[in-house]
Amino acid sequence: MQRWKTFFGIRTQRHRPAAEAEIEIEEMRRGEIYRVHHPGGPPTGNDPKLYRSFVVVSRQVLIDSRFPTVVCAPILTRGHGFSTQVSVGIDEGLKHESWILCDNLVSLRKVQLTRFVGSLARSKVEELDRALKMALALE
Numbered sequence: 660m661q662r663w664k665t666f667f668g669i670r671t672q673r674h675r676p677a678a679e680a681e682i683e684i685e686e687m688r689r690g691e692i693y694r695v696h697h698p699g700g701p702p703t704g705n706d707p708k709l710y711r712s713f714v715v716v717s718r719q720v721l722i723d724s725r726f727p728t729v730v731c732a733p734i735l736t737r738g739h740g741f742s743t744q745v746s747v748g749i750d751e752g753l754k755h756e757s758w759i760l761c762d763n764l765v766s767l768r769k770v771q772l773t774r775f776v777g778s779l780a781r782s783k784v785e786e787l788d789r790a791l792k793m794a795l796a797l798e
Contacts, residue, residue: 687772689719690784692734692751694774695767712776713767714747714759716791728766732759732787743794745786752777759787761794 692714713731715722722729738744738758748756753776779787792798 687715687722687729687769688778689715689717689722690779690787691715692747692753692776692778693731693772694776695771696774710774712753712757713765713772714779714787715772716761716764716787722769727770728768729772730764731767731772732761732791733763733765734759743790745783745790747779747783751779751783759790761787761790764794 692712694710694712696710712734714734715729716732717729734747734753734757736755736757738746738760740746741762743761745759745761746756747753747759
């Protein structure tokens, strides 16, 4: 039997093996958006926000591994429409129109990514991939 539930704000899937013991398995996917409390520590002049949303951009193999961090791109409400920015909004679970900034990638601990906001559609993930290629000069 499988079903989705929320466990401390993390989407998890519950499995019941034959012995009826419950095992919680975290399900984090590339392209998911999470709200992070104080992403860089206490509020500073650089980022005074109490919360910041991020989209997970690491490859799925790394996300599924025991490695404690993943690479994320911040989401801000202001963007300039650069080729390294992707517009997102209500369709992705955000409160208003915003921008994924692929020029400002950060490494976050997986344990910080507990407040699931939403997921990018396949077309948005493809757009994100193009923006990441531009930001990292891979084309």
